[in-house]
Amino acid sequence: MAEEFLHMNGRGFLGLPVSEAAQTRLRRAADILIAGTALFLLTPLMLLISIAIWLESGQPTLFCQTRLGQDGRRFRMYKFRKFHVDAGQAGCPLTLEQDPRMTRVGRLLMKTKLDELPQFWNVIKGDMAIVGPRPESLAFADCFHNGWEELLRYKPGLVGPCQIIFRNEAAAFPKGVDVDEFYRAVVFPLKARIDLDYFRSRSLASDVVIMIRSFLAICGWASAASAGLRQVERRA
Secondary structure, three states, X not given: OOHHHHOOOOOEEOOEEOOHHHHXXXXXHHHHHHHHHHHHHHHHHHHHHHHHHHHHHOOOOEEEEEEEOHHXXXXXXXXXXXXXXXXXXXXXXXXXXXXXXXXXXXXXXXXXXXXXXXXXXXXXXXXXXXXXXXXXXXXXXXXXXXXXXXXXXXXXXXXOHHHHHOXXXXXXXXXXXXXXXXXXXXXXXXXXXXXXXXXXXXXXXXXHHHHHHHHHHXXXXXXXXHHHHHHHHHHO
């Protein structure tokens, strides 16, 4: 499942050797350029989304939640709000299919991933990168042990191999299971293995491929995601 991501990794860009420090600087420069351009071009769309949320369920239009960042540092991650205002921070920390807390606009945002657009601001601030593991909520901070704490070495990102494979993560939970326990026992370890396999040997070129594949996944290309969900189902 994750092998296809591993084979595209190298130590440089287009076959040219690039030091780790240089790659870090280049990634940060690319993150700022991509995020800044996206915020500039997508401002009208983000304004329309804010208006749609406000018309259906009022203020606030943004949802802010503390997440675990690089080296375990906490930061405030931004999303467009998908749940009803009175849903609060209580309840299941995961978003499920047919989640009763979700608004009609929220369902559309989840399907299209447009709720993630405010995270370009997190990228500008340096809390997140364009490519990186998804930042976990504090509810699952205790999952980072037995080797999985290595994931916290990497800056969390908007897109990555797991964001492609688990494009429809809400569909990964079998009916009748304890969702919280199933995530801890099955989904989180599977995602952690995939992410570590990729980020241990990532390259600038492979990150570009991840960005392209993420765009294709959002547009409906879901072969990798189907493979990932089959792995989950076999562990159910």
